[in-house]
Amino acid sequence: MPDDTDRFRLHVVSEALRLFSEKGYEATSVDEIAEAAGISRRTFFRQFRSKEDVVFADHEILLAQAQEHLAADHDDPWDAVCDAAMIVFERFSQWNDMATRRYAVVHEVPALRDREIVTGFRYERLFVDYLRRALPGEPDLSMVQFSASVTATHNYLLRRMVRDGARTTSEDLRAALADIRRGVGRPDALATDGDGEMVVAVFPRGTAPRRVAELLRRRLEEGE
Numbered sequence: 001m002p003d004d005t006d007r008f009r010l011h012v013v014s015e016a017l018r019l020f021s022e023k024g025y026e027a028t029s030v031d032e033i034a035e036a037a038g039i040s041r042r043t044f045f046r047q048f049r050s051k052e053d054v055v056f057a058d059h060e061i062l063l064a065q066a067q068e069h070l071a072a073d074h075d076d077p078w079d080a081v082c083d084a085a086m087i088v089f090e091r092f093s094q095w096n097d098m099a100t101r102r103y104a105v106v107h108e109v110p111a112l113r114d115r116e117i118v119t120g121f122r123y124e125r126l127f128v129d130y131l132r133r134a135l136p137g138e139p140d141l142s143m144v145q146f147s148a149s150v151t152a153t154h155n156y157l158l159r160r161m162v163r164d165g166a167r168t169t170s171e172d173l174r175a176a177l178a179d180i181r182r183g184v185g186r187p188d189a190l191a192t193d194g195d196g197e198m199v200v201a202v203f204p205r206g207t208a209p210r211r212v213a214e215l216l217r218r219r220l221e222e223g224e
Contacts (some may be wrong), residue, residue, distance in 0.1 A: 006061045009047055010095070012037040016054045017101040025051070025109050055102060055112055058095060059119050062088045063126065070130040077134035078184050081127045081147065082177040085154045088123070089173050092158055100162045124151040142184065149180045 015036040019028045030051060034044045048054045066084040074080035092099045106112040127147035135143065153176045161168040 009057050009061065010098075012039065012044070012047065013054055013057045014098050016051070017098055017105060020055070020105040021101050025055075025105055025112070052112065052115060055105065056115060056119055058091075058098065058102075059122075062091055063122060065091070066123065067126060070126070074134070077131055078146065078181055080134075081131065081150055082174075082181055084127070085123075085150050085177060086170060086173060089154055089158060090170050093161070093170065096161065099158070103159070103162045120151065120155055123154075124148055127151065146180065146184050150177060153177060153180065 012033065016028070016033045019032055019036055023032075028051070030044055031041055033051070033054065034041045037044075044054075048057060066088055069084045069087055070080055106116050124147050127150060128143055131138065131143040131147065132140070154173060157168045157173050157176065160166040
Protein backbone atom coordinates (compact mmCIF):
# COMPACT_ATOMS: atom_id res chain seq x y z
CA MET A 1 0.00 0.00 0.00
CA PRO A 2 1.18 3.58 -0.61
CA ASP A 3 2.89 5.26 2.36
CA ASP A 4 2.27 8.87 3.39
CA THR A 5 4.76 10.25 0.88
CA ASP A 6 3.22 8.22 -1.93
CA ARG A 7 -0.29 9.30 -0.95
CA PHE A 8 0.85 12.93 -1.02
CA ARG A 9 2.41 12.47 -4.45
CA LEU A 10 -0.71 10.74 -5.75
CA HIS A 11 -2.82 13.66 -4.51
CA VAL A 12 -0.68 16.09 -6.50
CA VAL A 13 -0.79 13.80 -9.55
CA SER A 14 -4.58 13.64 -9.35
CA GLU A 15 -4.93 17.43 -9.18
CA ALA A 16 -2.44 17.94 -12.00
CA LEU A 17 -4.21 15.49 -14.29
CA ARG A 18 -7.55 17.10 -13.52
CA LEU A 19 -6.16 20.49 -14.57
CA PHE A 20 -4.48 19.04 -17.66
CA SER A 21 -7.81 17.48 -18.67
CA GLU A 22 -9.72 20.71 -18.15
CA LYS A 23 -7.24 23.30 -19.46
CA GLY A 24 -4.75 21.34 -21.53
CA TYR A 25 -1.23 20.24 -20.63
CA GLU A 26 0.62 23.19 -22.14
CA ALA A 27 -1.82 25.77 -20.77
CA THR A 28 -1.49 24.56 -17.16
CA SER A 29 1.32 26.04 -15.07
CA VAL A 30 3.19 24.55 -12.13
CA ASP A 31 1.83 27.37 -9.95
CA GLU A 32 -1.73 26.33 -10.82
CA ILE A 33 -0.98 22.70 -9.96
CA ALA A 34 0.58 23.70 -6.65
CA GLU A 35 -2.40 25.87 -5.76
CA ALA A 36 -4.90 23.15 -6.64
CA ALA A 37 -2.95 20.63 -4.54
CA GLY A 38 -2.65 23.04 -1.62
CA ILE A 39 1.14 23.18 -1.66
CA SER A 40 3.82 25.71 -2.50
CA ARG A 41 5.76 25.86 -5.74
CA ARG A 42 8.87 24.97 -3.75
CA THR A 43 7.22 21.86 -2.33
CA PHE A 44 6.15 20.84 -5.83
CA PHE A 45 9.73 20.94 -7.06
CA ARG A 46 10.98 19.00 -4.05
CA GLN A 47 8.80 16.10 -5.23
CA PHE A 48 8.76 16.53 -9.00
CA ARG A 49 11.29 17.89 -11.45
CA SER A 50 8.73 19.06 -13.98
CA LYS A 51 5.15 18.90 -15.19
CA GLU A 52 6.11 15.86 -17.24
CA ASP A 53 7.34 14.04 -14.15
CA VAL A 54 4.08 14.59 -12.31
CA VAL A 55 2.16 12.90 -15.14
CA PHE A 56 4.06 9.64 -14.54
CA ALA A 57 4.68 9.82 -10.79
CA ASP A 58 2.26 6.96 -10.06
CA HIS A 59 4.34 4.76 -12.36
CA GLU A 60 7.40 5.55 -10.24
CA ILE A 61 5.50 4.36 -7.17
CA LEU A 62 4.41 1.16 -8.90
CA LEU A 63 7.85 0.42 -10.33
CA ALA A 64 9.20 0.63 -6.78
CA GLN A 65 6.48 -1.70 -5.51
CA ALA A 66 7.15 -4.21 -8.30
CA GLN A 67 10.87 -4.07 -7.55
CA GLU A 68 10.23 -4.62 -3.85
CA HIS A 69 8.08 -7.66 -4.66
CA LEU A 70 10.75 -9.17 -6.88
CA ALA A 71 13.43 -8.57 -4.25
CA ALA A 72 11.70 -11.07 -1.93
CA ASP A 73 12.26 -14.83 -2.06
CA HIS A 74 10.13 -16.72 -4.58
CA ASP A 75 9.90 -20.44 -5.35
CA ASP A 76 9.16 -19.77 -9.01
CA PRO A 77 10.71 -16.68 -10.63
CA TRP A 78 8.41 -16.88 -13.65
CA ASP A 79 5.36 -16.73 -11.38
CA ALA A 80 6.96 -13.88 -9.43
CA VAL A 81 7.07 -11.75 -12.58
CA CYS A 82 3.41 -12.49 -13.29
CA ASP A 83 2.55 -11.56 -9.70
CA ALA A 84 4.44 -8.28 -10.04
CA ALA A 85 2.40 -7.44 -13.14
CA MET A 86 -0.75 -8.26 -11.18
CA ILE A 87 0.27 -5.83 -8.42
CA VAL A 88 0.66 -3.03 -10.96
CA PHE A 89 -2.65 -3.80 -12.67
CA GLU A 90 -4.59 -4.00 -9.42
CA ARG A 91 -3.23 -0.62 -8.29
CA PHE A 92 -4.21 0.98 -11.59
CA SER A 93 -7.65 -0.58 -11.24
CA GLN A 94 -7.95 1.21 -7.90
CA TRP A 95 -6.69 4.43 -9.49
CA ASN A 96 -8.90 4.03 -12.55
CA ASP A 97 -10.06 7.67 -12.77
CA MET A 98 -6.50 8.94 -12.59
CA ALA A 99 -5.26 6.41 -15.15
CA THR A 100 -8.11 7.30 -17.51
CA ARG A 101 -7.34 11.02 -17.27
CA ARG A 102 -3.67 10.40 -17.90
CA TYR A 103 -4.41 8.38 -21.00
CA ALA A 104 -6.44 11.27 -22.42
CA VAL A 105 -3.73 13.81 -21.58
CA VAL A 106 -0.85 11.69 -22.88
CA HIS A 107 -2.73 10.96 -26.11
CA GLU A 108 -2.72 14.67 -26.93
CA VAL A 109 0.98 15.42 -26.25
CA PRO A 110 3.68 13.74 -28.39
CA ALA A 111 6.42 14.23 -25.79
CA LEU A 112 4.27 12.48 -23.19
CA ARG A 113 3.53 9.62 -25.56
CA ASP A 114 7.27 9.09 -25.99
CA ARG A 115 7.76 9.16 -22.22
CA GLU A 116 4.98 6.59 -21.79
CA ILE A 117 6.75 4.19 -24.19
CA VAL A 118 9.97 4.53 -22.19
CA THR A 119 8.09 4.00 -18.93
CA GLY A 120 6.51 0.80 -20.24
CA PHE A 121 9.93 -0.48 -21.24
CA ARG A 122 11.19 0.09 -17.69
CA TYR A 123 8.76 -2.55 -16.39
CA GLU A 124 9.93 -4.99 -19.03
CA ARG A 125 13.56 -4.26 -18.17
CA LEU A 126 12.86 -4.76 -14.47
CA PHE A 127 11.41 -8.19 -15.20
CA VAL A 128 14.28 -9.23 -17.47
CA ASP A 129 16.94 -8.13 -14.99
CA TYR A 130 15.20 -10.03 -12.20
CA LEU A 131 14.92 -13.24 -14.23
CA ARG A 132 18.57 -13.02 -15.23
CA ARG A 133 19.55 -12.91 -11.57
CA ALA A 134 17.09 -15.59 -10.47
CA LEU A 135 17.65 -18.00 -13.38
CA PRO A 136 21.27 -17.61 -14.49
CA GLY A 137 21.17 -20.83 -16.51
CA GLU A 138 18.03 -19.95 -18.46
CA PRO A 139 18.37 -18.91 -22.14
CA ASP A 140 18.40 -15.13 -22.30
CA LEU A 141 15.96 -15.04 -25.19
CA SER A 142 13.38 -16.97 -23.16
CA MET A 143 13.56 -14.40 -20.38
CA VAL A 144 13.32 -11.46 -22.77
CA GLN A 145 10.38 -12.99 -24.64
CA PHE A 146 8.56 -13.84 -21.43
CA SER A 147 9.03 -10.36 -19.95
CA ALA A 148 7.91 -8.69 -23.16
CA SER A 149 4.82 -10.90 -23.35
CA VAL A 150 3.84 -10.23 -19.74
CA THR A 151 4.31 -6.47 -20.16
CA ALA A 152 2.43 -6.31 -23.47
CA THR A 153 -0.47 -8.35 -22.11
CA HIS A 154 -0.72 -6.16 -19.03
CA ASN A 155 -0.62 -2.98 -21.10
CA TYR A 156 -3.21 -4.23 -23.58
CA LEU A 157 -5.76 -5.07 -20.89
CA LEU A 158 -5.04 -1.86 -18.97
CA ARG A 159 -5.50 0.17 -22.16
CA ARG A 160 -8.85 -1.52 -22.80
CA MET A 161 -9.94 -0.45 -19.34
CA VAL A 162 -8.78 3.19 -19.42
CA ARG A 163 -9.27 3.92 -23.12
CA ASP A 164 -12.31 1.87 -24.06
CA GLY A 165 -14.04 1.68 -20.70
CA ALA A 166 -14.10 -2.11 -20.94
CA ARG A 167 -14.80 -4.01 -17.75
CA THR A 168 -11.38 -5.58 -17.50
CA THR A 169 -10.68 -7.34 -14.21
CA SER A 170 -7.65 -8.70 -12.42
CA GLU A 171 -8.94 -12.19 -13.18
CA ASP A 172 -8.82 -11.41 -16.91
CA LEU A 173 -5.15 -10.54 -16.58
CA ARG A 174 -4.45 -13.53 -14.35
CA ALA A 175 -5.95 -15.89 -16.93
CA ALA A 176 -4.00 -14.28 -19.78
CA LEU A 177 -0.73 -14.48 -17.83
CA ALA A 178 -1.43 -18.11 -17.00
CA ASP A 179 -1.54 -18.83 -20.73
CA ILE A 180 1.86 -17.19 -21.14
CA ARG A 181 3.21 -19.00 -18.10
CA ARG A 182 2.20 -22.41 -19.44
CA GLY A 183 4.59 -21.91 -22.32
CA VAL A 184 7.62 -21.46 -20.04
CA GLY A 185 9.40 -23.98 -17.87
CA ARG A 186 8.02 -27.04 -19.61
CA PRO A 187 10.30 -30.03 -20.07
CA ASP A 188 12.49 -29.65 -23.14
CA ALA A 189 12.27 -33.41 -23.62
CA LEU A 190 10.12 -36.16 -22.18
CA ALA A 191 10.66 -39.70 -23.39
CA THR A 192 10.32 -43.34 -22.30
CA ASP A 193 12.60 -46.27 -22.94
CA GLY A 194 11.61 -48.98 -25.36
CA ASP A 195 9.64 -50.91 -22.74
CA GLY A 196 7.89 -47.83 -21.43
CA GLU A 197 9.39 -48.38 -17.97
CA MET A 198 11.65 -45.34 -17.66
CA VAL A 199 10.82 -41.64 -18.14
CA VAL A 200 13.55 -39.13 -18.95
CA ALA A 201 12.82 -35.40 -18.62
CA VAL A 202 15.01 -32.37 -19.24
CA PHE A 203 14.10 -29.05 -17.58
CA PRO A 204 15.66 -25.58 -17.71
CA ARG A 205 18.08 -25.05 -14.84
CA GLY A 206 16.41 -23.27 -11.94
CA THR A 207 12.93 -24.69 -12.50
CA ALA A 208 11.25 -24.92 -9.08
CA PRO A 209 10.84 -28.50 -7.75
CA ARG A 210 7.10 -28.11 -7.39
CA ARG A 211 6.94 -26.93 -10.99
CA VAL A 212 8.92 -30.00 -12.12
CA ALA A 213 6.47 -32.29 -10.31
CA GLU A 214 3.46 -30.47 -11.74
CA LEU A 215 4.72 -30.59 -15.32
CA LEU A 216 5.75 -34.22 -15.11
CA ARG A 217 2.33 -35.16 -13.78
CA ARG A 218 0.60 -33.29 -16.62
CA ARG A 219 2.79 -34.77 -19.32
CA LEU A 220 2.43 -38.29 -17.95
CA GLU A 221 -1.34 -37.90 -17.79
CA GLU A 222 -1.34 -36.65 -21.39
CA GLY A 223 0.55 -39.75 -22.42
CA GLU A 224 -1.89 -42.19 -20.83
